[in-house]
Amino acid sequence: METNFEIKIKPIKTNFYLNFKELWDYRELFIIFAWRDLKVRYKQTVLGISWVLFQPLVSMVVFTVFFGNFVKIPSGNLPYPLFVLCGLVFWTFFSNTLSFASSSLVSNENIIKKVYFPKVILPLSTVITGSVDLFISFVLLFIVGFYFKFTPSILTLIVIPLGYLISFLTASGLGLFFSALNVKYRDVRYIIPFFIQLLIFLTPVIYPTSIVSSSSKFLFVLNPMSAVIESTRGVIGGNLSVDFLALGTATLIALVIFFFGLAFFNATEKFFADII
């Protein structure tokens, strides 16, 4: 059996990029992991897949009652339920992806210890699960939008894919970082919920940026999710202009976060099987 196939195993091979060729070779495993997560997700639940709808819907109602009615947070030209739902669709995608990705290595510990594959596909494949949820949430968002008699502007077609890209890069960048850290320090499991909770207050999900004092506004520039959520609100409300400067900055920051996470992940990957 003569083959040209050859693998060299050497001590340390740190690279800071994605090995696209290898990722392509392992595409089936990537899909299988995503498929497994989707399949297993709502097993043994009564409501099953409809949980995907209930989560944003229930959050919308709760936030509307407390922040819209009691606290009376201003929501611009949108009614508060639609306002908060616009924030929640990408926010839920971001926070779910982040928390699934962060635990992805540890929860697949048994596989990592027994089989070789590019580990990066584990945190990245969690994006698929989140994307399915995101798609369903958007359907819900459009329905709620039409109910309140709002027609999304044509720019939605640009803002949604771009928002998806930015949220994906940010969430998976942070997810790569935390999942690798979680291999060594299980504290991450406890930190993530707090981290997400903190971030929801630093992101205009339940309030508009307009009520924030201008001295604190730089925080939103640093947070790519702010631009995503604010622009989503704009286009769902029918705006014909979008702050492309903010979206561009957000894309740049998201890329930085992603490559930082990836570099950290690649630098620690080789020890995963030894210390997980």
Place this chain on the structure above:
Amino acid sequence: MKPIIEVNHISKKYRIGEKQSYYSFRDTLTDLAKSPFRKKSNKSEFWALKDISFKVMPGEVIGIIGRNGAGKSTLLKILSRITPPTTGEVILRGRVASLLEVGTGFHPELTGRENIYLNGAVLGMKRAEINNKFDEIVEFAEISKFLDTPVKFYSSGMYMRLAFAIAAHLEPEILLVDEVLAVGDVEFQKKCLGKMKEVSKQGRTVLFVSHNMQAIQSLCKNTILLKNGEINDFGPTDKVVNKYLNTGLGNMTMKTWNNMKNAPGNQFIRIKSAKIIDFSNNKNSLFTVKTPLQIEFEFWNLAPAKINLSLVLWSIAGECIFNVGSDSKSLEKGLYKSICKIPADLLNDNAYSIHLFFVKDMSIGIYNHENILSFEVQDVEREGNWYGKWIGAVRPKLEFNIEEK
């Protein structure tokens, strides 16, 4: 023809700390607080493999044997790219599938059918390959009725059968197998062994780690013997297996110190000798589960006191098997001998280490010597055809009858 596997001077270092299952920030912080200025000491380093080199030609089936902790699994993990070597290089000229465990990645909530695709993909099969082999796998596993039942409802036998069936239908050029025969019932083991033979006849290269000498002898032409992370021998299987069984490799069954000044101990006690022998006068250095053992210690007592000995038997994996105390006796200064007998049919097949304690007045430890002896107990050929690992910390022969009522 080029060798399909070329291993050049592979070494693997672990820090002992890395063997710990996981850390928390607190551990790191407390470590830092305890010794803020000390550099990481080298003491906790441990070489699991030291300068391993060998070549395997295509189509060879090679056995790998050695005691627990000799580095067998580490070697397979490096060859399967799960963990990188610290130094050295490996060249693999073929696609590798590793079978370090059956059922890797099985998800209990998924059905048998779904798990075939999941596990197949984890083991490196393409979807098309799995589709082709699907019927064969189901037939081999004998689970066709339960194909659409979640595997969490499977009996352990069914689960293992399915897991092995998937693994057995892998078709890589190089197959790395670790101890998979140690599971399942007799019938299934025979089937697995048969399948392994079939695989090796197809001209595939196989590296096979096992504690089961019969399986190794029936499958492998050549065998590597590992000892403390190094290759002790590599040659025809029968020769290597005999060497392994007869020399009690790596065991320390006798220690003697003739000069009291150099002997281990302190101002109360000095140990003169320690040994473990076959009590049945067979004079075998190979101990089996059927061998009665006698452990003898000679020691100098340096200060009159009421002394007793305590012997702790540890398995190589670090579980305490038992702790026995001798009678307590008032001793003058002088040389003494103490004997402990372990009957046949008590210890299970395993590798053991003995820790010895000297105790004064039944309460105060005056000297202890860790790991004073180490030895290995082998399994014997059993009736019937079952080769699996006999589980349990001990393996006593108890009165256990069947009577007509």
